[in-house]
Amino acid sequence: MVWGARVLKALASGFSHIGRSVVEGTWRLGYASRFLALVLLRSGLSFGRFSLVVRKVYFSGVQSLIIILVSGLFVGMVLGLQGYETLVRYGSAEALGTLVALSLVRELGPVVAALLFASRAGSAITAEIGLMKATEQLSAMEVMAVDPIARVVGPHFWGAVISMPLLAAMFSAIGVFGGYLIGVVLIGVDDGAFWSQMQAAVDFRHDVMNGIIKSAVFGFAVAAIATFEGYDAPPTAEGVSGATTRTVVTSALAILALDFVLTSFMFTGQ
């Protein structure tokens, strides 16, 4: 009798735990959607003062430039080495250019650049907005009759959305250059074959444009997550640091999940 009652009690608390997390999760998702809708709705005000957006492009784009370029170069060089090792077994080392370019333009460029962007710029956006909230700067704006969503969140959001595709394109371009350095300059794959095979295989609309669309979607996701986490952060030091971590983790998951969905739409069915 006593055992039965205990089991029932444990079950009940387990169910109520699940129920509570579902309710809270749904509530938070709804809150996040409402926040995103507000940001989009009031972005007219943000764009009205374009210099604010330009400042935030500097904040998230220009300041991520170094990490994006260096990583892109190394990823391209690794692709060159690994790709050559594999291709040379099948006697088709000339296809190295194709391999490097297609992997970068379709997949690695958008995804790796977005992951780096989330950890460099996304976390910085969350920390900045969260700190402004914790030090009552957002409240101060509000009582000055200045809307913090239009004045602070909107420019951050659009700065990130604008920066992301540009960074991904730079990542891919310098990655191809890295592959060229290893493949052609170092290993000695034929220069002409490297470029011509690449150009024959990479299609502008099908490969390059789809890669850019991917990176734009990722930029949108990272911007939404980073600004929301910052705006929603508890106004304490632990609150802001927790929100920063959540931004990186949630963004990474969102990027990879979205990448799967987008890839299955773009590159299959032919």
Next chain:
Amino acid sequence: MNRTIVDMWVGIFVVAGLGAILLLALRVGNASATFNVSDTYSVYADFENIGGLKVRAPVKSAGVVVGRVANIQLNSQTYKARAELAIDKRYQFPADTSAAILTAGLLGEQYIGFDAGGDVENLKQGSVLQITQSAIVLEKLISQFLYNKAAEGGSSDKAAEAK
């Protein structure tokens, strides 16, 4: 940070990003060789077997890309594959041009090769190519080769016995 310096850096950033896209389009990709849909005309070719031919595979004449495979369907009456080929309007071909499915290298991708004929009429929108050559299916080729070898071997054995 000074406003003008921020503006300058953002300007450099945006130009570099657009430059990277342009580079990907022209140097890495083939935007210069991709033609618009409006600049092509469609011709059709029926094949017994298309092998591994895919939509968007190139159509080449004398090694130059002149178009792309736009669509592939099976004709349920004749059980032949009908390929729709979008050919660049800059290139005109005689009506008796033949199409063959070829392979670039031993393991490369398959493409359609045009061999120009001698007709005075040119191919028009909607024309059907009369002379086609299907893809070479490796398994058929190998079995044919083995069969021939076996037949050859058999006859030479008999010849030896007869001696």
Next chain:
Amino acid sequence: MAADTLVDIRNLEFAYGARQILTGISMTMKRGQVVAIMGGSGCGKTTLLKLISGTLRPSSGEVVVNGEAVHLMDTDGLARHRRKLGVLFQFGALFTDLSVFDNVAFPLREHTDLPEELIRDLVLLKLHSVGLRGAHALMPHQLSGGMARRVALARSIALDPALVLFDEPFTGLDPISLTVTGNLIRRLTDTLGMTSVVVTHDVAESLKIVDEVYFIADGRIAAHGTPAEVRDTRDAFVHQFIYGEEDGPMRFHFPGGSMDADFGLGGARA
């Protein structure tokens, strides 16, 4: 309502969910006065400020400022209300990415179309009135706590508000800065013809500068009067508060079970 009354609060009630914060608050503040609201930590003083600025809405009761009902205002009404209102936050809440000059210029640039030269003159004038004209080029992180508070004060009076709310203006200041800030509040109120509401628990400093004091305990008004009246009070709570006595109506020990039961003395162990 008398013509010289600026803020009129009647029967104000406020609750966060089930937690009752304020009960039956009624107070009037006359133009040109400095009014202090005092009470222990967590007694609802800051909540009262938020109700006056319109950040929160009361459960019932009225908040009337300058003849307009704040508790009934829509978004546009609130924006208009807040343009005539200055708020000084606890630690100043200066915008960390803007210089001292740009911080003070912020409300002017957001709400007026004044030419840049005029804004420059106005900002330097406001900074001069708090004695920090020479610091206009510094960034907030270069300021001491007292200086940041004064810059924030200059910012909150930038638009010449009729009413300025001070949320704990004396917290964390050294004795000199404390006196400077107190005297500034008094002097600016007199010279600019504004009305100041100071929420504080600093008895010594505030009694020197205010015209009227309200004491809040347990969400109710415990006492009110001029500084002279409250000093001579016979109310046990106010007496304890003003003279900082350890025990009185406010107990040192949080209410709980009897000591014997908690320590398991007297053989009555459960």
